[in-house]
Amino acid sequence: MTNDWQRLRELVAAGGLVALTGAGLSTESGIPDYRGADGERRIQPMTAQELLASPVARQRYWARSYVGWPRFAAATPNAGHRAVAALQSAAYVGSIITQNVDGLHQRAGAHDVVELHGSLAQVVCMNCGERYARAIVDQWLTEANPDFDRSFDGPLRPDGDVALAETAIAGFRVGHCLVCGSDLLKPDVVMFGESVPKDVVQSCFDAVDAASGLLVLGSSLAVMSGYRFVRRAARSGLPVLLITHGWTRAREDELSVHIDAPLGASLTRLVEELQTS
Ligand SMILES: [Zn+2]
Structure with a gap:
């Protein structure tokens, strides 16, 4: 077990995280990402x-x-969406901020989902x-x-x-x-060339400020609409835990945990380990 995985488990077990999710969470449902693993x-x-x-x-x-x-x-929810819903129902995760427009979190049983991009x-x-x-x-x-x-x-x-x-x-x-x-x-x-409404951004900042940390799942953080929450959390000294597959814009000094792995399998394992610990 790597140090990053150990730290991830400990910080998630402490509860009260806000999740920020991106396209990488839905690729296993057949919805492709704008970017390849290289970030292009x-x-x-x-x-x-x-x-x-x-x-x-x-x-x-x-x-x-x-x-x-x-x-x-x-498209239907995959193991990653189901794991996020399980983390939320166990109060490890509170609000879910998603950059995805597919509604798959809600269909997996999650609630309190902010659809950042509509x-x-x-x-x-x-x-x-x-x-x-x-x-x-x-x-x-x-x-x-x-x-x-x-x-x-x-x-x-x-x-x-x-x-x-x-x-x-x-x-x-x-x-x-x-x-x-x-x-x-x-x-x-929110199409390219448009901005996320200010009141939506502010409510997400409020959620991050009140959280014990930010759990980023399947987002390369390439666009500022999501990356700004990482910067906010890091500046406040909150832990930022990133699980994504491939390139990320986030700097290592902003991250407490960085795991580069497929989402569905990683999150399923995380939920199983938390249930048995
Ligand atoms: Zn009209």
């Missing part, structure tokens, strides 16, 4: 500005997303602010595109969409808001 970004996602700037961009976004949605929606299961009208369940918007798109071929063999991408040829996108009809008629529909997530 493999996919350049569409920005909110691009989406809102032109009807052609919205057509492209919604066609790709329409094809990817059945597979994204069919949820792909919701759609918002950028003209009037009305929100819709994604499942409803999916029905609209099916009705508006009765002859569209939704079958696809290629890989799902991190935002729940797929790469489509421009010819496949050309005839796609987008949805319109029922309240105002606008086609400025956007997934209710």
Whole structure:
């Protein structure tokens, strides 16, 4: 047993941690990460500005997303999500701050989950602010595109969409808001080029300040939206425990524990050891 693992067990056993989770926790559910193990970004996602700037961009976004949605929606929690829910029910972990937009923590039985980047299961009208369940918007798109071929063999991408040829996108009809008629529909997530709402950030800072430490799971911490909580905790002298697979932006002097390993197996082992100790 390594020193890091021993320290991880002791600090988690003391309880009262806040968890910060990222894409690495959901890859075992079939939802890919933006970044490879080397930290290089493999996919350049569409920005909110691009989406809102032109009807052609919205057509492209919604066609790709329409094809990817059945597979994204069919993803189920993995051993890592179940272990996090178990850690929470035993009070080792309190609040869960997640950078993921897949809702898999909640489906694994976790509660008190802050979705830092929103949820792909919701759609918002950028003209009037009305929100819709994604499942409803999916029905609209099916009705508006009765002859569209939704079958696809290629890989799902991190935002729940797929790469489509421009010819496949050309005839796609987008949805319109029922309240105002606008086609400025956007997934209710923080897209690239957008910021996490300030009140959400503050409530997460408050949770970190009140915690006994920060348990970071499956996040490379590449984006500041998550990394700022590590910096906050480290500056306050709170232990930061990181389990992730591959590259991380965090500096070793910010980390009390750094374990580079697959998430599902590591977290399952952690829960088992805590139960028997
Ligand atoms: Zn509207």
